[in-house]
Amino acid sequence: MEGVIKESVSIDLLKSKMDDFAKERDWEKFHSPRNLLLALVGEVGELSEIFQWKGEVPKGLPDWKEEEKQHLGEELSDVLLYLIRLSDICGVDLGQAALRKLHLNALKYPVNGSSNEYENVNNTYSTTD
Numbered sequence: 001m002e003g004v005i006k007e008s009v010s011i012d013l014l015k016s017k018m019d020d021f022a023k024e025r026d027w028e029k030f031h032s033p034r035n036l037l038l039a040l041v042g043e044v045g046e047l048s049e050i051f052q053w054k055g056e057v058p059k060g061l062p063d064w065k066e067e068e069k070q071h072l073g074e075e076l077s078d079v080l081l082y083l084i085r086l087s088d089i090c091g092v093d094l095g096q097a098a099l100r101k102l103h104l105n106a107l108k109y110p111v112n113g114s115s116n117e118y119e120n121v122n123n124t125y126s127t128t129d
């Protein structure tokens, strides 16, 4: 794809690029925790609009046009970038926090837990599988 640099993408790389982006524009003053949270929620809204009124869609989005998938990627990215920036500005190491949370999740929901026990957690009204 034109203009896309294939590089390994880490949370730290994105964090550093967001920091550069804000510094270069003198936008650090706008990137307060509250502003970033509101921006994040706004982008979640834009992401939701993509799926709004479509009903359930199959995994992999096989019927979507390339432009629609690209748009989805843009909105997912906005959410990710604001989340990473918010974490950075709050002094939270998001990668480490997420690893810790995965560990806590695994303790809370052991692999051998009975499926009945998990029914409320994974209660879905419909599935496309």
Ligand SMILES: Nc1ccn([C@H]2C[C@H](O)[C@@H](COP(=O)(O)OP(=O)(O)OP(=O)(O)O)O2)c(=O)n1
Residues within 6 Å of the ligand: 021, 027, 030, 046, 077, 078, 081, 082
């Ligand atoms: N003060 C700002 C404004 C923008 N961005 C960056 C982070 C997001 O990735 C993207 C958001 O840009 P827009 O607010 O222009 O939102 P969209 O790209 O979604 O455009 P639109 O809302 O017109 O669809 O730009 C930022 O870091 N800080």
